[in-house]
Amino acid sequence: MIRVLLVDDDALVRAGLRLMLASASDIDVVGEAGDGGEVEALVDRHRPDLVLMDIRMPGVDGLEATRLLRGRPDAPEIVMLTTFTTDGYVLRALRAGAAGFLLKHTRPERIIDAVRQAAAGEPVMSSEALGQLIGAVTSRPEPTAASGTPSAAEAARGLRLLGPREREVAVAVSHGRTNAEIAAALYMSVPTVKSHISHILAKLDLNNRVQIALLVHRAGPAA
Template structure:
């Protein structure tokens, strides 16, 4: 499902995604207020979401979708790279953050990766997050002592192997790479990731990485 208030953007995305043999655009929306009803009706696997829209914006809409009993994956596609937007999107439960100038093949691949359970961040988004963590002035806003303490307490809920997997997720490794690095089978890694999400009450791998970052472990 495509959510964007610009009809030209929606048209271009529809043409691009519909050309992929394994994808189908089932619905479009111009505003966040339309999304929940359309998702309930069409049950898309993923929502490609803009941030700034009239009425309900993409961040608030993402929060609503991720609170549903069977939450739909959300991939943010926007023109904005401020750390506030990126952090809010990831905390809201978005599984990825891309910019609209991303080449079409990479957008299609990002959709596939999100549906496969892999987080997706544009290079610019990663750079902005790193800058936020590295900047002591911004740390007072984005990574306070209270947040660090809460993150450490969350990670204390994990077993030794789950904690090991969480660290590798934060380093950006895929499940297959974690399996090789930690000498585990792929199903075992997937099970650990699932247990981590449940124990920490998180939505996706990106949020696991954020907890590890806030705890100061990577």
């Protein structure tokens, strides 16, 4: 079973998500929170595999709650579920460690599939958010050191820390390929792909494969 924690300040939204996810036999909603400040205690209590997190909440918002959670050992995966798709929200959520970004008007079956994907370590992204993300990464001016975002040169230097096969896997991740697709393309087993991704995350001090993709895109042709 995939254990899910719902975090949204709107009780009706939580009720709708709970009802929606109850239709999937492999998903169990283990708890709910109305504010990001409640999340850490609930994660300790229920040990969810995944958190569906709203961004705008009156106390601790979803971005801060995500940053705090992903800084913990054995943190659950986090998918942001929101009505807001500005590139600032998308980038901040992914940099905080979110595994994906979905809109609340996403079809129920897509949200269920996204829960399964994220719980398996695969990135999930609405088409609107993905378009804004790509545009933000490829068209923005070179970031400054104070921005916390690596420059193209810094990203390229980071990728040079990887072995040849790790680099191939990182580039494949940046193209949105699943573990199975990477395994087939690079002639390796799925467990080997997962092992390479774990090594990449450790070497580059990243939280998830979405951040790998961001780094590869930032490196540009140097990748």
